[in-house]
Structures are given as structure tokens and as C-alpha cells.
Amino acid sequence: GENVEQHPSTLSVQEGDSAVIKCTYSDSASNYFPWYKQELGKRPQLIIDIRSNVGEKKDQRIAVTLNKTAKHFSLHITETQPEDSAVYFCAASTGSYIPTFGRGTSLIVHP
Amino acid sequence: DSGVTQTPKHLITATGQRVTLRCSPRSGDLSVYWYQQSLDQGLQFLIQYYNGEERAKGNILERFSAQQFPDLHSELNLSSLELGDSALYFCASSVGGARSEAFFGQGTRLTVV
Numbered sequence: 235g236e237n238v239e240q241h242p243s244t245l246s247v248q249e250g251d252s253a254v255i256k257c258t259y260s261d262s263a264s265n266y267f268p269w270y271k272q273e274l275g276k277r278p279q280l281i282i283d284i285r286s287n288v289g290e291k292k293d294q295r296i297a298v299t300l301n302k303t304a305k306h307f308s309l310h311i312t313e314t315q316p317e318d319s320a321v322y323f324c325a326a327s328t329g330s331y332i333p334t335f336g337r338g339t340s341l342i343v344h345p
Numbered sequence: 346d347s348g349v350t351q352t353p354k355h356l357i358t359a360t361g362q363r364v365t366l367r368c369s370p371r372s373g374d375l376s377v378y379w380y381q382q383s384l385d386q387g388l389q390f391l392i393q394y395y396n397g398e399e400r401a402k403g404n405i406l407e408r409f410s411a412q413q414f415p416d417l418h419s420e421l422n423l424s425s426l427e428l429g430d431s432a433l434y435f436c437a438s439s440v441g442g443a444r445s446e447a448f449f450g451q452g453t454r455l456t457v458v
Contacts, residue, residue, distance in 0.1 A: 240387075268446065268447075276451070277347065277435065277449040277450060277451050279347070279449070280446050280448075283446065323387065323388060332378070332393055332401045333378075333447060334390065335380075335388040335390070336387060337386070
């Protein structure tokens with residue numbers, strides 16, 4: 235089955251800095267890569283996703299890149315703010331859509 | 346509000362007991378997924394149902410079982426509970442099929458004492 239590795243497990247940045255979270259996947263058939271944000275005590279919520287026919291997608295301060303050859307994808311957050319502090323999960327899925335999640339990255343943005 | 350409803354929000358029970366967690370998916374969603382999130386752990390996929398049929402199984406223990414009913418709500422049954430079963434259990438739903446977004450419920454926090 236699919237295996238998703240996510241790094242780093244913890245990321246601490248100063249407000250205004252950029253943050254990058256990286257994920258790799260194992261199943262070359264995976265074609266959908268969502269990113270979820272989970273604030274403390276709350277449910278995971280989709281923040282951005284990318285499909286296999288696209289190399290990059292941007293939504294305001296967040297962007298995701300995908301390299302299908304290398305089987306890795308990344309989340310980029312620019313101009314980080316304290317409210318960006320949360321756990322971020324990457325996921326990969328194939329056509330049957332059983333998302334396999336990474337172990338999560340705890341992002342801490344210091345004011 | 347994601348539209349996915351999970352009950353109860355919190356559950357405290359003793360070892361050896363059996364509990365049932367309930368999930369109502371978003372209107373129109375045919376797929377339901379169950380995930381377990383332990384402390385400092387990621388989201389562990391347990392099981393998926395699609396339109397009443399079991400579609401896929403992940404790391405689900407034999408003590409655990411689930412089903413999806415004709416009205417598409419789902420129940421996760423956990424039996425012979427152990428301390429290590431204490432976790433946050435999430436249900437998610439999606440329209441189903443390739444590349445459809447999963448919407449998560451607020452979770453049920455299970456504490457086994």
C-alpha cells in the first residue's frame with residue numbers, strides 16, 4: 235500500500251518567515267495530494283490540494299508543489315502568522331481515494 | 346461546520362467494555378472513513394465504506410468493527426477495550442471516487458480507564 239513520509243515533525247519559525255513541509259510517497263499511482271491543517275483540539279481541515287496533472291498551485295500565502303518523478307510534494311507558507319500555528323498533514327491517494335496521511339508536522343510560529 | 350456529525354464528543358469507559366461511535370456523513374456523500382489519532386500520532390486509517398459496502402481496511406484491530414447503514418450513517422464498534430485504545434476517533438466523508446475532498450467530523454475522544 236501507499237506510504238507517506240513527512241518532514242519535519244516539528245517546525246519552529248519567527249512570524250514573517252517562510253515555512254516548508256515536505257512529503258514523499260511510494261505509490262506511483264497516487265494522483266491526488268491534499269494538505270490538511272489541524273488546530274489544537276479541532277478537526278483536520280483541507281487547506282489546499284494538488285492533482286497529478288499540475289506541478290504547482292498557489293492560494294494566497296500557501297502553495298504546494300509536486301514532483302511526480304521524484305514522488306515528493308511540499309507545502310510552502312510565506313509570511314507566517316501566529317494563527318498558522320497548527321499541525322499540518324499531507325496525504326496521498328489513488329483513484330479509489332483512500333487517503334494515506336503523513337505523521338504530521340507541528341508548526342509553531344513565534345510572534 | 347464540515348457537515349459531518351460525530352457522536353458522542355467524549356466517552357469515558359473502563360477496560361474490557363464495548364462502545365459504539367456514530368457518524369453521519371455530509372448530505373450526498375457516499376464514502377465514510379474512520380481514522381484513529383493517538384497522542385502525538387498521525388491519522389491512522391481504520392476502514393472505509395462506500396454506499397453501504399466495505400471498501401477498504403487499514404490497521405483495524407479484530408476487536409473493532411464497523412458498518413454503514415442504508416441511510417449512510419456509520420458506526421464504529423470497539424470491544425474489549427484496552428488502555429491503549431484511548432484516542433481521538435475521526436470520521437470523514439466524501440462524495441467518493443477519485444480525488445474527492447474528505448470532510449472530517451469533530452471527532453470522538455475516547456478515554457479508557
